[in-house]
Amino acid sequence: MLAESTTTARLVGKPVKGMEEILSPEAIDFLEMLHHKFNATREELLQARTERQKRIDDGERPQFLPETASVRAGDWKVGAIPVDLQLRRVEITGPVDRKMVINALNSGADVFMADFEDANAPTWENVVEGQLNLRDAVRRNIEYQNGKVYRLKEKVAVLKVRPRGWHLPEKHLLMGDKAISASLFDFGLYFFHNAKELLARGTGPYFYLPKLESHLEARLWNEVFVAAQEALGIPVGTIKVTVLIETILAAFEMEEILYELREHIVGLNAGRWDYIFSAIKKFRKQPDIVFPDRTAVTMQVPFMKAYTDLLVKTCHKRGAHAMGGMAAFIPNRHDPAVNKAAFEKVKADKDFEAKNGFDGTWVAHPDLVSVARESFDKVLGDRPHQKDVLRQEVDVQAKDLLNFTMAGSHITEAGLRLNINVGILYIGNWLCGTGAAAIHNLMEDAATAEISRAQVWQWLHHSNTRTTDGELISEERVLRLIQEETEIIKEEVGLAKFKNCHFERASHLFSELVLSTCFVEFLTLPAYKYID
Template sequence: MSGSVNIEVSPPPSGLEAEYETLFTTDSLLFLHELISTFDEEVNQCLWLRVAKKANLELSGHLPGFLEDTIHIRSDPTWRVLPVPPRLQRRHVDIGDLAPCNSQCFVKALNSPAQGIQVDFDDGNCPTYYNQIKGIHNVVKAVHNQFPDVPHISQAPVLMLRPRAWNMVEHNMMVEGKEAPGPLFDFGLLMFHCGKRLFENESGPFFYLSKIESFMEARLWNKIFVWTQQKLGLPIGSIKATVLIENILAAFEMEEILYELRDHSAGLNCGVWDYSASVVNKFGHRQAFLLPDRRKYVNIDTTFLRSYMDLLIQTCHRRGALATGGMSAFLLPQDPLSESHRTVLATVTRQKLIEIKAGVDGFMVYDLNLIEPMQTLFKLHTEGDNQLHQLRNDVTVTPEDLLSVPLGGITLDGLKYNIAVGVLFINAWLSGEGVFFYRGCVEDSATADISRSQVWQWIRHHPQLEDDSRVVSRQLVTDLMKEVMVELSSLCHSLRETQRLLTAADMFLEMVLKRDFPEFITTYLNEDHTFLSSQSTRQAAALDKHGHHSNL
């Protein structure tokens, strides 16, 4: 666009010309330009504040605690968030990690008995230009009832829209000569095309906010919400947002985060693997924070994760906000009579019962076949729409509780599993996918982040394996990579797939051997030349029969 409005958008990806024209109208581009240029500098300030806070912890050697400057907010018993709208009051089971660019999965979810859908542009989505345009356009179609044989938006599962996190940029849009912040690109298009329609149907607009690290970031989102509502003629408080507390520093500012968003809050959410990875991110180079094998020793029963969940529930319910649990990544085997089906169902039931008894108001599953069993579980163990009455006055959590890394060692199987998950996630990204399936579970950027975090940390501190006398080192990881690649290569069906997998393995090794810890796997991949250069070939690839991006 010319004149004083400086905004440039890349041409449409092959096959999405009509969707592109629908999304990028003159009015929507003017709106995006104003939104992004208004808040761009404050987004930068939040990112620099993260760097400054981390540097301060490094230089001082201190550990985080509850903030002294905001004690007046925590000690004031009177404030509450605004009551959540009716459609959010009963959300026992949502579908998680659903990338809406996958039209077939999105339509299935809209027809499912789930109470909500986490419409995911973040952890479960690979943000190629193709995927962002296809995904946002699919949301617009759902909101405007343009999918055949799908319930009206007021009757379908409620859409919980998750834009990208602050660390992500949109390479295909330049505003005033700078790449656009990914979350503002996603949020702006979704609000411009869907906000009013969702509000009129009492079905939104509702958002998930990922990877928030401080109440200052929540304050910025609140300003963005107020500005957007005024621009689009919506009442203040129309937008509701659930903040994912998936960063160790944010755990010390949960009440302040709710307070900043009190007119726009739908509550807080637990994200166990991102949260665990953030411990390595902030303190992983310190020997005292060596995180043991996650598959054997890191679970909700450990003090640091149980304390975090209990504190989140207590904080939310004290302030009238909903507290939601994490996502079950298990896939239910098809045969309901099989032993494996019974085992998986029992495992998920046991895990989710811990969350229900702790007081959560809902949680997520990935597999649609788990929706009804988990809704039944909620009915058996709770009464009413939610558990806001469970105030959890029994809970007292100290900074030491939140920072108590579980005891335990490193197993050979755990190390190889982390290597495999890291490589397979990068491989998925290089093929334009945000999730993949491995050993009966769905894996996404959260599990990839904890996997590569642990490998990086174990190389740094070279602990001994439980299985034998070997210590974790660069050489051991490189040797084990060869073993893992034999298994993974057997899954490849073409030379092209094999070459992509080898590229992913090289990138994974590069990441875990870096002197300084790359903060997010997604930032590393999104800025990496391999990912950028491969986008053009993917965009030119043919669409598959379901109308979403080809796996190759």
């Protein structure tokens, strides 16, 4: 157990290796300070999300905020960007397990985003070991052995860390009778243990911020950063962050988010998969908004094109980097045809982003780093970024961000089955401790699984929604397909893995999520009770 501490905090759950090192009394004191200063505001902002959703359910449509017009019209820029964050052509992302951390840092990417969020299943072991792995990586003494020894190369990617979103708790650490915010937990521990070490090594504490829905949520993060830096005696503005614009409400407040974080922010990222999920979720009850098969929701459909055009224009106007999103395609070294197709799709995606003015992009697999880099090298040449591309021709209005027309797209039985199959497979992997799972040659994380279950919910709860064969998407049909896909999964993964990774439970949970009268905001919230 932990050494004696003066805090009111207490740990819940089994001890895991290294816990005493990461959750020292001093670290817990730091977390408790953050909790007492900021948790009440966090809870108020989450309640504001709920109230906003009720208004959208009643027909309200988002707009650019009239009360912040002066911010959008103002002449201001974000703060100075560190030298090691100027070049970000290719960023690789992945969970915080030891082998992944080493391979990602060695991948040849410019930046590695170590992910405690959508690519990480938050078992207590994963969360604690992830902090240990990053601590060791910062100090360059990380090593992994599995018949082969993995160590860091001389030149590695710059490290950025993504904590979990404001909505998630960390149930293994209670402050009084409340679970600490997972955001404060992930950010606080990494910052406390590594900020000064990072600075001594010529870099800094760099982060990605997920799932923001408003500039007020960005303001809260800014206040957290100021308090954390002051507590450790580090100059305010040392922390540098990139915010993922992955909710449709945040798209209407991009300039305001940059403004609230202007001392600390270096860019925005087009978090495309969560953005699609957010669009389905926010307008789930609108009879005129029903999305087709998820494969038809590409970056070229009107609402996605408007969002990315506005993101590039907004970032470059304010001196920030515009980062492209994740291409989910992954190569398969054992199947040349799949490998070739993946490379071609990723190349086309990255060519599109580079020509659209983005300064860099994301990949999920080391083999794709060179593919993405080639696309950006071709457009950027010797420039570290293309913030001089101001996209002044872009004039995105609220109606453009809400233009959900997708001509020629349909809902098919294959699309319905795919959503069910992927949803169950991903939840099963997540319950088994894997947050980023290769499924059907795509890298699925919580965001893509959310799209799958949100679409099935929407199709099921909109009256008279039919697939192209004319058959109604009814509760009876969905339940039948869930059972059929569950049996297919059992055959594919084998009985032992099916049982060990709780795929039966995943199937039941998927059923509950899509059949529920009330839309569950995030699938990870009900699933979290089955973790550990």
